[in-house]
Amino acid sequence: MITRFLIQGIGRLDLTFLGLLAALAVLVPLANLLLPENSVLHVPTSTMSLWGKYLCYALLAISLDLVWGYCGILSLGHGAFFALGGYAMGMYLMRQIGSRGVYGNPVLPDFMVFLNWHELPWYWYGFSSFPFAMLMVLVVPGLLAFVFGWFAFRSRVTGVYLSIITQALTYALLLAFFRNDMGFGGNNGLTDFKDILGFNVQAQATRAALFAMTCVMLIAGFLIARGIVDSKLGKVVIAIRDAESRTRFLGYRVDRFKLFVFTVSACMAGVAGALYVPQVGIINPSEFSPANSIETVIWVAVGGRGTLVGAALGAVVVNYAKTVFTSGFMAPYWLFALGALFVFVTLFMPKGILGTAQDWWGRRRKREPAASLAEPAPAE
Amino acid sequence: MIPAHATLTSSLLYLDGVSVSFDGFKAIRGLSLVIAPGEMRAIIGPNGAGKTTMMDIITGKTRPDEGTVMFGGSVDLTRLDEAAIANLGIGRKFQKPTVFDFHTIEDNILLALKSQRTVARTLFWKTAATDQKRIDDILGIIKLGDARSRLAGSLSHGQKQWLEIGMLLAQDPKLLLVDEPAAGMTDGETAETAVLLKEIARDHSVIVVEHDMGFIRELGVKVTVLHEGAVLAEGPLDQVSANERVVEVYLGR
Numbered sequence: 001m002i003t004r005f006l007i008q009g010i011g012r013l014d015l016t017f018l019g020l021l022a023a024l025a026v027l028v029p030l031a032n033l034l035l036p037e038n039s040v041l042h043v044p045t046s047t048m049s050l051w052g053k054y055l056c057y058a059l060l061a062i063s064l065d066l067v068w069g070y071c072g073i074l075s076l077g078h079g080a081f082f083a084l085g086g087y088a089m090g091m092y093l094m095r096q097i098g099s100r101g102v103y104g105n106p107v108l109p110d111f112m113v114f115l116n117w118h119e120l121p122w123y124w125y126g127f128s129s130f131p132f133a134m135l136m137v138l139v140v141p142g143l144l145a146f147v148f149g150w151f152a153f154r155s156r157v158t159g160v161y162l163s164i165i166t167q168a169l170t171y172a173l174l175l176a177f178f179r180n181d182m183g184f185g186g187n188n189g190l191t192d193f194k195d196i197l198g199f200n201v202q203a204q205a206t207r208a209a210l211f212a213m214t215c216v217m218l219i220a221g222f223l224i225a226r227g228i229v230d231s232k233l234g235k236v237v238i239a240i241r242d243a244e245s246r247t248r249f250l251g252y253r254v255d256r257f258k259l260f261v262f263t264v265s266a267c268m269a270g271v272a273g274a275l276y277v278p279q280v281g282i283i284n285p286s287e288f289s290p291a292n293s294i295e296t297v298i299w300v301a302v303g304g305r306g307t308l309v310g311a312a313l314g315a316v317v318v319n320y321a322k323t324v325f326t327s328g329f330m331a332p333y334w335l336f337a338l339g340a341l342f343v344f345v346t347l348f349m350p351k352g353i354l355g356t357a358q359d360w361w362g363r364r365r366k367r368e369p370a371a372s373l374a375e376p377a378p379a380e
Numbered sequence: 381m382i383p384a385h386a387t388l389t390s391s392l393l394y395l396d397g398v399s400v401s402f403d404g405f406k407a408i409r410g411l412s413l414v415i416a417p418g419e420m421r422a423i424i425g426p427n428g429a430g431k432t433t434m435m436d437i438i439t440g441k442t443r444p445d446e447g448t449v450m451f452g453g454s455v456d457l458t459r460l461d462e463a464a465i466a467n468l469g470i471g472r473k474f475q476k477p478t479v480f481d482f483h484t485i486e487d488n489i490l491l492a493l494k495s496q497r498t499v500a501r502t503l504f505w506k507t508a509a510t511d512q513k514r515i516d517d518i519l520g521i522i523k524l525g526d527a528r529s530r531l532a533g534s535l536s537h538g539q540k541q542w543l544e545i546g547m548l549l550a551q552d553p554k555l556l557l558v559d560e561p562a563a564g565m566t567d568g569e570t571a572e573t574a575v576l577l578k579e580i581a582r583d584h585s586v587i588v589v590e591h592d593m594g595f596i597r598e599l600g601v602k603v604t605v606l607h608e609g610a611v612l613a614e615g616p617l618d619q620v621s622a623n624e625r626v627v628e629v630y631l632g633r
Contacts, residue, residue: 232505235487239480246478249439250551251466251497260499 025215072241077166085270145266189284304352398447481533
């Protein structure tokens, strides 16, 4: 499926996007590690990690676009899958601390010693193994999405009702993870990480590798999503979005198709969370907060839903704006700006940045067919 | 009189004593209807006679409170859901033309094309040459071959109706349920639709629900008149339209 569409060639926009990511994956770590600090092109480690974070959000946005933009499932709980992937990675990182914790317990993480626990809860078993933890990064969000989707889609919960229960799902997890006796560090979450695969997570080279890995996973996630939406299954999924009962009367089991994309999407969100945690150095229950999931929806809407590239673009643009906004004197007004942006996009750019740009480009091309030949390809 | 079980086994579709009510309102009361293999039947009736509800029951959207609904003499349709019934070979055209607006005309047909409907099969689907030929044939029949790469949403109302009929053909069902195919069409389009349906009826069983008497006359098939959720009269159009009760129901007292 993926090979076929690679051979057939993907759109110019997709190629630009993939080329850009590939370039980032190579050049940013090199510019960080090899260039002297006084060089103009040197990328500081903090900037690299910040952009690594944006790219994790971009992967989360693509996963949401897959279910919302293509299948019409407005999930307001995708942050939950992101956070679960993050927790799975966090548990691995906690187990790597070993006896270097404040209490020096070789098995138990500090917060468990603090709570007077004497042995590791069963669900922490196996997380000292990296492959097992990575498997859980996929399995835990995927399984939750599968079980949740199984019930929701079979009973034909759709539209705003589905959105509300996804919101309730992430809120319930928020409350659960806040509790100390859940065994995930309660309010403080998991932090003070030391090593990942034997490398110091704080080290510059490790951070560079994590950044490159994020680019690679974003490329992989994008290709999987593109492969799905360009297949016949993708056409079925769009058909479900636009005329669900028609699709059903054609003989497609709508619930199974929804379940498939929802589960794939949750796994993808889990991977994004897993890459996010070592780069920001902490995972705590606030990642489950409903507002996070809603913000993800805004990124996708701003970038342009149903385009994949637009979702990633939206995530980066909005988060970059957030960084700029919240670091200056305008900090208190960030939420107003975000709200205004959402209203503006909904009213004036219903297809998002990318959709609007594409429309504009298409109109221009139609008007001046000769001129467009001479002009360079649309920059991203 | 033929015993019931003989009618059942020789029929394609067999409804007996079907009733359904919504919030106490009896939409269908004791409806019985038999469609023979290869038959084309027109169903008429005033608004609220239960025509659409009958289609909902046959296609699994609505479950009857009581009664028998059998397909091919042996399959109990009341136990199956929409997708299973569609895969058995019952296709449905809605009253309001329902096509996938954001897909091309060709993709609309592709989605309807008879094939395995599982997640895995659709994910790894490759359109074979025979499938492509079938798609081209259908596009020819519904006269949309030249428009194949246009989005279905850009079609006119009449063209959408035809596209939906084309999708039904692609499904290759044993039985087609067609709800008001001529609604909102010009006279020319209506006549062409009648020709199209007659062509389809040559190798499929078809049930047509229609208001337009001229259209039914053009089809020239057996007519069933529904009234208040039950069969009021059945027979050739001339005989039915001469029936006093039918006239009374249609024209009011």
